[in-house]
Amino acid sequence: MKFGVVIFPGSNCDYDTFFVLKEVLGQETTFLWHKDHNLENVNCVILPGGFSYGDYLRSGAIAKFSPLMQEVREFAAKGGLVLGICNGFQVLLELGLLPGAMLRNKNLKFLCEFVHLRVENAKTRFTHKARQRQILRIPIAHFDGNYFAPPELLRELEKNNQIVLRYVDEKGEATEEANVNGSVSNIAGLINKTGNVMGMMPHPERASEALLGSTDGRMIFKSLIERL
Amino acid sequence: MKVRILVSFKESVLDPQGQTVKNALHTLGYHFIKDVRQGKVFEVELEGVSKTEAQKLIPEIADKVLANPIIEKFSWQVLKEEEKVR
Numbered sequence: 001m002k003f004g005v006v007i008f009p010g011s012n013c014d015y016d017t018f019f020v021l022k023e024v025l026g027q028e029t030t031f032l033w034h035k036d037h038n039l040e041n042v043n044c045v046i047l048p049g050g051f052s053y054g055d056y057l058r059s060g061a062i063a064k065f066s067p068l069m070q071e072v073r074e075f076a077a078k079g080g081l082v083l084g085i086c087n088g089f090q091v092l093l094e095l096g097l098l099p100g101a102m103l104r105n106k107n108l109k110f111l112c113e114f115v116h117l118r119v120e121n122a123k124t125r126f127t128h129k130a131r132q133r134q135i136l137r138i139p140i141a142h143f144d145g146n147y148f149a150p151p152e153l154l155r156e157l158e159k160n161n162q163i164v165l166r167y168v169d170e171k172g173e174a175t176e177e178a179n180v181n182g183s184v185s186n187i188a189g190l191i192n193k194t195g196n197v198m199g200m201m202p203h204p205e206r207a208s209e210a211l212l213g214s215t216d217g218r219m220i221f222k223s224l225i226e227r228l
Numbered sequence: 229m230k231v232r233i234l235v236s237f238k239e240s241v242l243d244p245q246g247q248t249v250k251n252a253l254h255t256l257g258y259h260f261i262k263d264v265r266q267g268k269v270f271e272v273e274l275e276g277v278s279k280t281e282a283q284k285l286i287p288e289i290a291d292k293v294l295a296n297p298i299i300e301k302f303s304w305q306v307l308k309e310e311e312k313v314r
Contacts, residue, residue, distance in 0.1 A: 054241075057293070057294070061293070061296070063231050065293075094296065100298065101298040101299045103241065103242070103244075103299065104244055104245060104309075105244075106242075106244055108244055108245065108248060146244075148241060148298070148299055149295055150240070150298070182242075
């Protein structure tokens with residue numbers, strides 16, 4: 001499995017993600033520069049967290065026009081695996097590779113904390129190493145993570161099992177209190193209809209070593225590595 | 229030609245920033261404020277396009293770049309017509 005971690009100007013979780021894939025999980029990993037047109041034959045593209053292009057205009061709005069993203073669009077159309085983490089998720093929404101949009105957090109605060117997530121769909125390429133409804137403890141760090149989908153889209157997401165992760169409390173209940181950023185239906189992670197593009201606001205790369213307080217994030221990367 | 233493009237949230241989308249501004253105004257005693265919606269303004273200078281062309285191009289760039297049509301709507305107006313070169 002060869003991973004490619006994209007670097008935009010303003011990415012800041014690129015090295016963390018690279019470190020986890022290469023050093024912690026021992027995978028062949030390379031950086032991909034936003035201005036290039038070359039995906040270097042990777043099997044999975046990861047759009048890392050950060051503030052691409054300073055989050056000017058809207059989070060992820062400028063990054064979608066970078067040369068490499070045109071390649072990523074084609075790669076995804078051919079079934080290539082793409083994972084967007086935090087700002088990467090926002091880029092995927094702006095690109096239209098995932099449906100919906102992000103709004104500012106409901107309390108207007110930048111949220112940087114551990115949250116509990118429930119795996120709503122453990123049959124995806126990104127989550128098959130988890131149990132259905134398993135509870136994960138992974139941190140978030142974002143300003144614009146308030147996921148919005150119009151009612152008809154939300155129904156479609158439910159129907160197609162595209163909601164992969166939800167914000168829950170310690171007991172695994174999707175309460176309003178646990179929904180820290182105000183996302184519709186507590187949505188923390190989504191997958192596309194064809195199952196090869198996923199976006200998630202929480203940072204699995206920040207929860208892949210015991211030293212950092214949790215290893216629950218490894219499940220995502222291990223699912224990608226071990227295939228379905 | 230100079231145009232002004234206004235981008236704001238659709239009515240169906242909650243605008244927490246606008247709400248916060250409204251609450252602040254209420255705190256200051258301006259209770260006649262019924263609602264506040266916050267948006268973005270772009271003042272754009274165009275070169276070498278006619279008004280007719282602008283009518284096609286401005287909505288195009290607004291839809292493609294300036295606004296996210298899932299959550300935002302836009303409107304625009306001409307601020308200054310193209311000066312005629314003699």
